[in-house]
Amino acid sequence: MTKNLRVGFNAYLLSSPDLRGWVRYILNLLAALPAHGVRPVLYSTATLHADHLARLPLDSYEVRISPPMRYLTWENVWLPRQLKADSIDVFHCPMNYGMPMFTNCPRVLTLHDVIDIVYYIRRMSNFNRLKPSSLRTSFTNWVARVRADRIITISEHAKRDIIKHLRVPNKKLTVVYEAADPQFHRVIMPAEIERSRCNYKLAKPYFFYLGGWEERKNLPFFLHCFAAASLADEVLVLGGGKPAQQTRLFELSKTLGIADRVKFLGFVPEADLPSLYAGALAFVYPSKYEGFGLQVCEAMAAGCPVFVANSTSLPEIAGEGGELFSLNERTELADLLRKVATDSIFRKVLVERARLRSQNFSWDRTAKETASVYQNCKRHTD
Structure with missing residues (x-):
């Protein structure tokens, strides 16, 4: 029998209850790896x-918790020693930073995207770029990608940007797609959708958005497109968002004359998401920049029509599963909203x-x- 590969993970993020982004990626990967001959060993402070x-x-992983110490000491002193003591075959840092400078085993990094560099850091003033916190982040990210023997990224678009902006050699990179959580692939019964609509007071047909509300998300x-569609009865349902962000969008909705047709859900429990996707006329993702677009996968798995911006990784992930719209003008998305609201055959085709x-x-x-x-x-580092 082939011996399981012992793979050490920087599991630092798993000490927090947060379940966004990278944490969701780490957990889903850890849950699926044992079926492929991998024994994860999780390291944390x-x-x-x-x-x-x-x-x-159960019993598919091991955990190693260090004594209290500063993070940099943990990462560059305690962790390498423990990897050697545990006879780790490969170390995996499943986030953009957190790679020790030296280990006795080969190193894999998941570099999810370069959004921070392309979309944020390059827009900073020189003063903010030179702040100690910014310099420290840039250095730790540089260490992670330079010290990695192999780098996994999550889309072909992300790979191209990594090569272009970070000058990482193509031969060092491998694209491995993410996926929706298994719960989104299950059959979602009409009664469950109806309960969800009742719980959230969604009496009318609705378009759905879920995700971050920062500027690049383009809400x-x-x-504006929803207002331009001039629909008679449909509403716009937005999940997520902080109070200040919700206030700004509510003020815009009043200016556009659609305040009574925009509903803010705030935080949505994970268990409610499949039925909210499945009950929507369509899930709309107008983001200007994405490394992958996990919500698009979730919506498609739940059988929800998807409309995504023709931007960065989104066309790659949606593929033939959804419709694209331009961010240069509003008529394309407005037309799609009208069509799916009035043409049940079109919506049925989109679901399939x-x-x-x-x-x-x-x-x-x-x-x-x-x-x-x-x-x-x-194999290449033995």
């Missing part, structure tokens, strides 16, 4: 959150396209391809 560990198969554009496309993404496939990166990395 603090106790890992019980809710996260409950998502992993004002969505509101979304479900078919969603079959291209699974955490089992992600884990299999990631395990292959580990094996190649170990």
Whole structure:
């Protein structure tokens, strides 16, 4: 029998209850890897959150918690020593930073995207770029990608940007797609959708958005397009957002004359998401810049029509599963909103396209391809 590959993980983020972005990626990957001959060993500075560990198969992983110490000491002194003591075959840092300078085993980094560099840091003033916190972030990110023997990224678009903006060699990079959580692939019954509509007081047909509300997410554009569609009965439902962000969008909705047709859900519990996607006329993602677009995968898996901006990675992920719209003008999205609201056959076709496309993404496939990166990395560094 082939011996399981012992892969060490920087699990620093799993000590917090937060379940966004990178944490969701780490947990889904850890849950799927044991089926592909990988024994994860999780390293952290603090106790890992019980809710996260409950998502992993029993007895499929090991945990190592260090004594209290400064993070940099943990990363560059304690962690390398522990990796050697545990006979780790490959070390994986599943986030953009957190790679020790030296280890006795090969190193894999997941570099999710270069949004921070392309979209934020380059827009900073020189004063803000030279702040100690900014310099420290830039240095730790540089260390992670330079010290990595192999780098995984999550889309072909992200790979091109990494090569272009960070000058990482193509041969060092492998694209491995993410996927929706398994709960989005299950059958969602009409009664569940109806309960969700009742719980959130969604009596009218609705368009749905879920995600961050920062400037690049481009939500004002969505509101303008919704207003331009001049629909008679439909509403716009927005999940997420901080109070100040909600206030700004509410003021815009009043200016556009649609305040009574925009509903702010705030934080949405994870268990409610599949039925909210499935009950929507369409999920709309107007983002200007994405490394992947996980919500697009979630919506497609739940059988929700998707309309995504023809921008960065979104056309790659949606593929034939959704419709694209330009961010240069508002008529394309407004026309799509009108069509899906009034043409039930069009919506039915979009549902089938979304479900078919969603079959291209699974955490089992992600884990299999990631395990292959580990094996190649170990083979080429032995």
